[in-house]
Amino acid sequence: MAVAKAAFGLLGLCAAQQAGKMVNEASPPMPLTHCTKAGGCTQEQLSVTIDANWRWVHDVNGWENCFTDGNWSDRFCPDGTSCASKCALEGIDAAGYSKTYGIEPVNGGIELKFVSPGGNVGSRVYLMDGDESYKVFKLKNREFTFDVDVSTLACGLNGALYFVEMDAHGDKGKGNNQAGAKYGTGYCDAQCPHDVKWQAGEANVDGQHGMCCFEMDIWEANSRATAFTPHPCSVHGAYRCNGTACGDGATGERYMGVCDKDGCDFNAWRLGDTTNFGAGPEFAVNSLKPITVVTQFLTANGTDQGELSEIRRFFVQDSKVIGNGNATIPGIKGDSITDEFCSAQKAVFQDPDDHKAKGGLKQMGEALDRGLVLALSLWDDGATEMRWLDSSFPFSERGDGRPGVARGPCSSSDNSPKFLRIEHATASVKYTNIKYGEIGSTTSSGGRRLQETMTMLM
Secondary structure (H helix, E strand, O other), rough: OOOOOOOOOOOOOOOOEEOOOOOOOOOOOOEEEEEOOOOEEEEEEEEEEEEEOOOEEEEOOOOOOOOOOOOOOOOOOOOOHHHHHHHEEEOHHHHHHHHHHOEEEEEEEEEOOOOOOOOOOEEEEEOOOOOOOEEEEEEOOEEEEEEOOOOOOOOOOOOEEEOOOOOOOOOOOOOOOOOOHHHHHHHOOOOOOOOOOEEEOOOOOOOEEEEOOEEEEEEEEEEOEEEEEEOOOOOOEEEEHHHHHOOOOOOEEEEEEEEEEOOOOOOOOOOOOOOOOOOOOOOOOEEEOEEEEEEEEEEEOOOOOEEEEEEEEEEEEEEEEEEOOOOOOOOOOOOOOOOHHHHHHHHOOOOOOHHHOOOOOHHHHHHHHHHHEEEEEEEEOOOOOOHHHOOOOOOOOOOOOOOEEEOOOOOOOOOOOOHHHHHHHOOOOEEEEEEEEEEEEEEEEOOEEEEHHHHOOO
């Protein structure tokens, strides 16, 4: 179960809709590699942009803040429409990305620092395709591969790489949105987050609306636990919700909204395989070293036109192919995500099967056909302290009780943002060597296709 990737920045400089003119945007570079089995791999030189929630917003004719410390300006933002017309979202130069937000280019990708030199906490960036639009991926019957280093991420932190059905242009042209993708607007996810400041061209000044859309969590992890999770929805594209459609847990309507908030998570520890992933050489995948993560979106008939039937995962580390964890809890079988696996897991864990209710993998496959935007983030969790990922969750239950409650080895005693921001301020995550392409095209070891190796292992 994923929770909203909220902005936890300390600067109080958030949100806006017009495009600022005071600072030229200098998005950090991010290479991307596209592969085919016949033609090999070619690299594109792209970049990332930080989400609008982290940016400085000011009045269009000056320097006065439109949003400060969680509050909208009474002068510029009496309502969402006028706020969007009177406030500008500012660019960020290279020094700002580095010192203010802790986002650094590294060889083959980027590093996201948990607490930046300027005091900002966490970040979320999107992969761009040129200066004015996000890169849109269509991954059904394809695979997606990347290298990641989570060695410094303690319990309670989450380095997340995932896809969401954002508008490619960041809703530019809707309402008063003249900023668009270049300035990180248009975010949505399956949690229907209410903290998205700019929604469909206007400011969310009353905080009542959320932004919902399909979400495919490829990687949510720290050094102790990891999960990957599809979250289907009953709506297409970014959907601005209000009331029951948002599925807010606080109102008891979690399973009444338009998106599957729990998703169908594959967390090896939760499924009984406690030796697949962890911090040290005793684990099959040692999180203290860089990891290559491969995710394949397989169709029922092996063609682009077939329905999504399976999401398969394997790893490469030290030139060794490592299979995904395998479920050992009675009543659940498998080492990949299928509709059968999802329904079995929901039944054994006594969780509502909202994944099936929202259309399961078929619906997720249709979203993969329409195209999704890549998000990369590092965050802590003030709502649940990330217990849903690495500890016992729900709070009220012990990990040695009902199956599925234990999500990881963390005690949760040190998962609070207050503790993490002091004791683990130097933590960071590195995302590098991102590749996508035909099944079996993005990885090799000693000249041999890793997919062929995996076939022999299965």
